Amino acid sequence: MSSITLQNRCFDEIEIGDYASVQHTLSMRDIQLFATVAGDFNPTHLEAAFANHAGFSGATAPGMWMGAQISGLLGSQLPGPGTVYAGQSLQFHAAAILGDTLEISITVREKYPEGHIISFDCQCSNQHGQTMMTGIAKVVAPTEKIILTRPDAGLVSVQTHHAFETLLERCDELPAFTVAIAHPCDFSSLKAAIAVAAQNLMQPILVGPRAKIEAIATQNALDISAFRIEDVAHSHAAASRAVELVTSGEAHILMKGSLHTDELMSAVVKSSLRTERRISHVFIMDVPTYHKTLLVTDAAINIYPDLLDKLDICQNAIDLAHILGIAKPKVAILSAVETINPKILSTLEAASLCKMADRGQITGAILDGPLALDNAISYESARIKKITSMVAGDADILLVPDLEAGNILAKQLTFMSNADAAGIVLGARVPIVLTSRADNDRTKLASCVIACLMANARITPT
Incomplete structure (x- = not known):
């Protein structure tokens, strides 16, 4: 990657009316980076649905994100390296919406030789010419010429997870497939069953010792009253019975609960669920x-x-x-x-x-x-x-x-x-969901979403 040179303009080189600007299309990455650095997790900025409910037409940039762009212009372009912020007053007139192309500009307003102070008119407008922000910034301008290679501020990445949300949207029009959950005898398994039922993805059948399942639900204040329970004595029996349910067609999907993977897969291998x-x-x-x-x-x-x-x-x-x-x-x-x-x-x-x-x-x-x-x-x-x-x-x-x-x-x-x-x-003849206790709620739900898409593919002509 080629280096970028920064060169400042000293106080004596700057004239009233001098101007600098930058154009930028607002992305979710911009909003997420600002939220992470500033600690501003207002859902108006990060959640489109919340922003729409609040009367906006999409996720919005925090007002001070525009203020930060002013800081970038002052510190990198005009006056540039060596500039010291003295003050800022901004007014926000409209929200910058995700996807807007914004032009942020500064114009020299006044110069004060004592203290080498310069004030700037600041403005931000969108692609429609609408004024989003106005204000005044004051800086102490440098008095010595500085030319340098732009310093490395460190690599920053925004790490988000959206792939599974797209798959979940594809399930909106699908029926709720019946899933046989083998030995859901821990909090994690029962919570996952409740989550997929709440999303109308699946209709769970809980296969395991009834007393143990109900005791865990009671201890953790989980409502499983709507679920069918197949009462069996232990985990081996739960694996066998769950496989029977999908083999007979009573369930479309098989899902691992709190038993070992080997127990469940052993029952699968011995059944007619195997294919060529x-x-x-x-x-x-x-x-x-x-x-x-x-x-x-x-x-x-x-x-x-x-x-x-x-x-x-x-x-x-x-x-x-x-x-x-x-x-x-x-x-x-x-x-x-x-x-x-x-x-x-x-x-x-x-x-x-x-x-x-x-x-x-x-x-x-x-x-x-x-x-x-x-x-x-x-x-x-x-x-x-x-x-x-x-x-x-x-x-x-x-x-x-x-x-x-x-x-x-x-x-x-x-x-x-x-x-x-x-x-x-x-x-196998049906999708089999293997979850781990280390999985978070999002990945457990995603595994079930994929199983539903597979189950639908089995019954939908190509």
Whole structure:
């Protein structure tokens, strides 16, 4: 990145009427950054629905955000480096709405030689010529010439999660699918059941020891009176009964409660829910630092998948991507390196999977591999390594070498990159929701949303 030079104008160089301006289109990132720095979390600025209810036509910028732009002009352009703020008086005449293109300007009003004080008229107007703000700012202007490279203020990123909200909106017109929740014998499981019912996503059937379920609900003041309870003795029986409910068609979706994943999946494998496909798991990840939703597979079920296992794991993820609205997903088949090395089995399997796609054994996606993680998700890394690929830097699906690699990757994204990770089991006759006690409410709801979209896809002709 090229450096930017800043050069000031000293008090004696500045004349009355001198002018500086900047034009900027207001984005949600601007509002979020200001809220984080200033501690101003007024929902009028951050929530469009709240702003609309308050009579605005969208989220609005805090008035002092416009004041901060004045500060930027004074400190960087006129007078520039060395300027010291002495005072400011602003009046706000209209709200700046998300998407407005604003012109913020300062004009020299008066000069006071004693103390090297300069006052400026300040103004902000939008793309329609409407005046949003007026005011006066006073500064102590520099008296010595300064020319310098713009200092590094540090990298700042706004990390937000919106991908799952879009999927939730797609469920508005869907029926509430019945879900059999196996052994919901903790607060987290019961809370999730109440949440999906409140959103009209699902109609829960609670499968487990009735006395234990009701005791947990009472202890935590949770109202589960509207839910059907299938009373069974223990977690193994709960897994079996929940599987029976979806096998018989009484439920459309299977969901893990507080039992071990192995208990639930053992009951699934022994049932008619199995298909000719290998059962696999996908994390659907909303990663704030990546430019789109990212699917990671398999990080929860297949420990050391072989080539044919990976064929099914890959196709399962591709089919899910189609349901999520990704018409031609890009699949990066990961390894430690991006070149084929006979000593690294995952590179050979990656090359084989790509050839399988060429032969029509895997359909509906663009595959490339082996790719290392850096060039799978970074255009710049791929460019530096001279990798020409339609997938590199733009992957929708990351197919990992084995469960250990996938689990580490998914947890790193979750706990070090603040990603949200919804989880779903694929390859069975019904969607299977696997939640973790570490999941937040948003990701648990997202897992259920994805299960509903899958259930709807099963009954809706393509």
